[in-house]
Amino acid sequence: MLNIQTVSVIGANGTMGATVAGLIAAFGNAKVFLICRKKEAALKAVETAVGSVRADSIRKKLIPCTYEDFESCVGQSDWVFESVAEDTVVKSEIYQRIERCRKPELIVTTGTSGFSINELGKNFNTAGQKRFFGTHFFNPPYVLTLCEVIRTGKTDPALFSDMQAYLEKVLHRDVIETADAPAFLGNRIGFHFLNKALQYAVRYSKEGGIDYIDAVLGPFTGRGMTPLITVDFVGLDVHKAIVDNIYAHSMDYDHSAFLLPDFVLKLIAQGKLGVKTKEGFFKTVANGDKTKQVLVYDIASGDLRPIRKYKLPFAMQMVSHLSAGNYGKAMQALKDDASGEALICRHFLASYIAYAFTTAGNVSPKLADADIAMTTGFNWIGPLALTQALGGYGEVLKMAAQADFEGNLAARLRGIGEKGITAAPFDYRKSLRAVL
Amino acid sequence: MEKVYILGGAQTDFSRNWTKEGKNFCAMIKEVTDDALAAVRLNDEDIVSLNNQNKIAACVGNFVAEYFCSQGHLGALLTEVNPAFYGVPSARYEAACASGSVALDAGYAKIRAGDYELVMVLGFEMMKTVNSLSCGDYLGRAANYAKEAKGVEYPFPKLFGRLADTILERHKPDKERFLRALAKIADKNYANARRNPNAQARTWFMDEEQANRRGTDTNALVGGMLALSDCSQITDGAAAVFLASEAYAKAYCTKNGLELNDMPYIKGWGHRVAPLTFANKIEESRDDAYILPWTRRAVAEAYARAGMSVADMDFFETHDCFTSSEYAAVSAFGIAEPGREYEAVESGVTSMAGSKPVNPSGGLIGCGHPVGASGVRMMLDLYKQIAGKAGDYQVKGAKNGMMLNIGGSATTNYVFIVGK
Numbered sequence: 001m002l003n004i005q006t007v008s009v010i011g012a013n014g015t016m017g018a019t020v021a022g023l024i025a026a027f028g029n030a031k032v033f034l035i036c037r038k039k040e041a042a043l044k045a046v047e048t049a050v051g052s053v054r055a056d057s058i059r060k061k062l063i064p065c066t067y068e069d070f071e072s073c074v075g076q077s078d079w080v081f082e083s084v085a086e087d088t089v090v091k092s093e094i095y096q097r098i099e100r101c102r103k104p105e106l107i108v109t110t111g112t113s114g115f116s117i118n119e120l121g122k123n124f125n126t127a128g129q130k131r132f133f134g135t136h137f138f139n140p141p142y143v144l145t146l147c148e149v150i151r152t153g154k155t156d157p158a159l160f161s162d163m164q165a166y167l168e169k170v171l172h173r174d175v176i177e178t179a180d181a182p183a184f185l186g187n188r189i190g191f192h193f194l195n196k197a198l199q200y201a202v203r204y205s206k207e208g209g210i211d212y213i214d215a216v217l218g219p220f221t222g223r224g225m226t227p228l229i230t231v232d233f234v235g236l237d238v239h240k241a242i243v244d245n246i247y248a249h250s251m252d253y254d255h256s257a258f259l260l261p262d263f264v265l266k267l268i269a270q271g272k273l274g275v276k277t278k279e280g281f282f283k284t285v286a287n288g289d290k291t292k293q294v295l296v297y298d299i300a301s302g303d304l305r306p307i308r309k310y311k312l313p314f315a316m317q318m319v320s321h322l323s324a325g326n327y328g329k330a331m332q333a334l335k336d337d338a339s340g341e342a343l344i345c346r347h348f349l350a351s352y353i354a355y356a357f358t359t360a361g362n363v364s365p366k367l368a369d370a371d372i373a374m375t376t377g378f379n380w381i382g383p384l385a386l387t388q389a390l391g392g393y394g395e396v397l398k399m400a401a402q403a404d405f406e407g408n409l410a411a412r413l414r415g416i417g418e419k420g421i422t423a424a425p426f427d428y429r430k431s432l433r434a435v436l
Numbered sequence: 437m438e439k440v441y442i443l444g445g446a447q448t449d450f451s452r453n454w455t456k457e458g459k460n461f462c463a464m465i466k467e468v469t470d471d472a473l474a475a476v477r478l479n480d481e482d483i484v485s486l487n488n489q490n491k492i493a494a495c496v497g498n499f500v501a502e503y504f505c506s507q508g509h510l511g512a513l514l515t516e517v518n519p520a521f522y523g524v525p526s527a528r529y530e531a532a533c534a535s536g537s538v539a540l541d542a543g544y545a546k547i548r549a550g551d552y553e554l555v556m557v558l559g560f561e562m563m564k565t566v567n568s569l570s571c572g573d574y575l576g577r578a579a580n581y582a583k584e585a586k587g588v589e590y591p592f593p594k595l596f597g598r599l600a601d602t603i604l605e606r607h608k609p610d611k612e613r614f615l616r617a618l619a620k621i622a623d624k625n626y627a628n629a630r631r632n633p634n635a636q637a638r639t640w641f642m643d644e645e646q647a648n649r650r651g652t653d654t655n656a657l658v659g660g661m662l663a664l665s666d667c668s669q670i671t672d673g674a675a676a677v678f679l680a681s682e683a684y685a686k687a688y689c690t691k692n693g694l695e696l697n698d699m700p701y702i703k704g705w706g707h708r709v710a711p712l713t714f715a716n717k718i719e720e721s722r723d724d725a726y727i728l729p730w731t732r733r734a735v736a737e738a739y740a741r742a743g744m745s746v747a748d749m750d751f752f753e754t755h756d757c758f759t760s761s762e763y764a765a766v767s768a769f770g771i772a773e774p775g776r777e778y779e780a781v782e783s784g785v786t787s788m789a790g791s792k793p794v795n796p797s798g799g800l801i802g803c804g805h806p807v808g809a810s811g812v813r814m815m816l817d818l819y820k821q822i823a824g825k826a827g828d829y830q831v832k833g834a835k836n837g838m839m840l841n842i843g844g845s846a847t848t849n850y851v852f853i854v855g856k
Contacts, residue, residue, distance in 0.1 A: 433457045
């Protein structure tokens with residue numbers, strides 16, 4: 001096992017930097033330098049790290065630092081985890097600074113979710129390039145255990161494999177290797193679904209838009225949180241950055257699914273970025289009698305209004321069956337329902353499976369990696385698990401044929417074929433929630 | 437005496453919160469029943485056929501579903517989740533946190549008596565239906581509620597804190613050394629849980645130092661000297677095993693290409709009930725070498741019935757509802773003399789790498805403690821270890837193992853030895 005004793009986390013003021021520092025100090029039992037622009041930010045990052053693993057015992061291993069300490073910290077380190085702002089100029093400067101003070105055996109990884117690892121790697125000299133790759137964690141990492149690892153053409157394969165073992169066995173990550181493709185695997189599949197949900201909120205704005213689509217694609221379809229509440233949590237600006245990046249740098253059969261609807265741009269321009277600014281798609285307001293209510297942005301009117309309880313019969317039936325553990329009956333209720341909402345739901349689930357299998361085929365060596373990514377990175381049912389829950393690939397094909405709204409779904413699924421379908425790595429029963 | 441074999445079984449993932457998933461106890465029982473049937477390669481037709489011959493029974497262990505789930509008559513619940521169980525003689529068994537074991541005991545007795553060929557023993561508890569204060573109050577019914585629990589916040593951590601106090605008073609170990617040994621037990625059980633794919637705490641962080649930092653924000657004191665790290669957590673979960681007569685096990689092996697010699701069977705058992713009230717328990721044992729003499733008696737009687745001793749045991753699954761209960765179990769098992777338990781803990785004898793691993797599964801602290809399921813979960817883990825099916829938490833070459841499941845403040849004591 002790699003002997004990693006000392007680690008520098010650069011950009012530890014960010015949530016990912018601080019919480020990954022917490023993981024490394026806790027499970028890795030390593031000394032971690034938390035490097036931030038300002039000392040106050042570094043002190044705060046130590047608290048975030050301690051809080052993230054709920055253990056005071058790691059505090060003494062967390063050293064708050066500033067860029068004045070950079071050379072000293074990096075010079076002592078076995079691993080540098082770079083988690084600075086998503087800005088190639090900033091990252092490039094950091095890498096060049098690392099090159100000037102590193103020991104040769106230092107491992108450098110980036111937590112970028114957007115940039116090409118191969119491009120970033122060019123900032124290192126020949127020796128440094130061998131010891132550089134991507135380690136993409138998910139937020140919050142103590143709860144979401146996925147880590148995508150991405151090598152460049154120059155990465156030393158033995159080191160890369162040793163680091164995967166370290167991430168799995170020491171830091172207790174679920175590790176998958178992905179190609180150096182835009183947004184890698186988890187975000188590519190996840191944000192395809194999320195942005196498509198946004199597009200459908202526009203398409204169905206008269207029916208209610210945002211909360212309507214969330215009602216159709218609730219936790220009973222295999223996710224911890226509804227899709228548009230998820231986007232509100234992620235941040236509308238972050239969502240935009242991810243889908244814009246995928247749209248600009250990829251081309252596949254469902255490319256247009258990454259086009260961000262205009263109303264989101266309008267909200268971002270108004271500074272309504274979601275939970276972090278207390279208003280985005282949703283806003284919680286006090287009623288004056290100690291109760292609160294949640295308002296939702298109504299796309300059709302451009303105003304906030306109270307969220308609605310849609311009481312969709314197919315969803316209520318599914319929840320009723322799921323609550324008693326009757327998974328087959330729940331899926332049958334979805335398949336048998338003739339309502340427009342059930343049709344949208346079937347379309348989304350088939351579209352998710354088609355996109356996940358296509359992307360996994362291109363970005364990752366194994367189809368099962370898509371399940372690992374979605375379950376341990378998003379808390380969603382994986383595409384293989386969902387296929388199994390729905391009764392097999394034939395059932396997915398049937399659903400796609402009934403609900404081929406864009407005309408590319410059924411043919412895509414037929415093209416993928418049933419051959420590669422393997423056993424799901426996670427139990428679908430845990431992911432299907434009896435929650436509207 | 438009729439040998440009783442364990443064919444296998446299943447448990448739910450103890451990290452799940454079924455209330456958050458929106459699922460009820462029927463979903464939980466259905467899932468564990470389906471999985472246990474699949475694990476022993478039985479289908480609904482097999483159950484119906486055995487039932488037509490009146491050869492199968494079921495025993496359901498649960499402590500207080502009446503409170504947690506507003507449901508009684510739990511023996512009949514199997515009929516709600518699978519029509520194959522229509523008509524199968526089934527009842528609920530209760531002995532607080534040893535409910536799983538009293539259900540096992542019933543199934544074991546039914547087969548020894550020759551009444552049935554196959555018994556499904558299922559234990560479950562769904563505890564996250566209420567907040568932790570209410571949960572603590574409900575669990576108080578495992579003590580003398582009126583005297584020891586009514587109006588007390590979290591009565592059980594306090595009772596097992598008193599056990600820790602009593603160990604200090606009677607055996608006079610160095611207090612710091614004793615507390616460090618308790619922290620080592622917690623750290624070990626968390627570490628073991630990380631290798632168990634069904635353990636509640638498998639992704640949680642704990643180290644010896646954190647376990648020693650009692651009384652801090654992230655490790656608050658909850659009962660006397662005991663802090664959060666000394667406690668098992670509130671858990672939702674179920675476990676089920678199939679017990680079989682020798683004749684059934686023989687036919688089963690033939691059908692499935694297995695060797696009867698490789699099949700784990702119950703070699704010994706012990707069952708003793710100590711005074712319910714903690715004060716009476718401790719008063720009674722005032723002049724005894726063991727603070728919990730009835731726990732020790734149950735262990736000793738299991739050894740005697742099996743014709744075995746601690747030297748024959750390759751591992752133990754014990755009831756570490758608190759670190760103090762595992763500490764006391766170390767001497768009850770005979771791993772250390774009473775009063776010298778800390779030495780066995782310190783030296784690593786009870787760790788996974790030691791000669792007498794205690795709680796390879798992570799135990800109640802690491803794997804979780806859905807109270808009515810715990811005894812059955814322990815039996816399933818004995819089966820897995822002996823059958824070589826424990827995966828990453830396998831004790832290499834395990835041939836014989838012991839479980840100790842207790843109810844209340846070490847009031848009901850159940851011990852089983854399983855081996856091959």
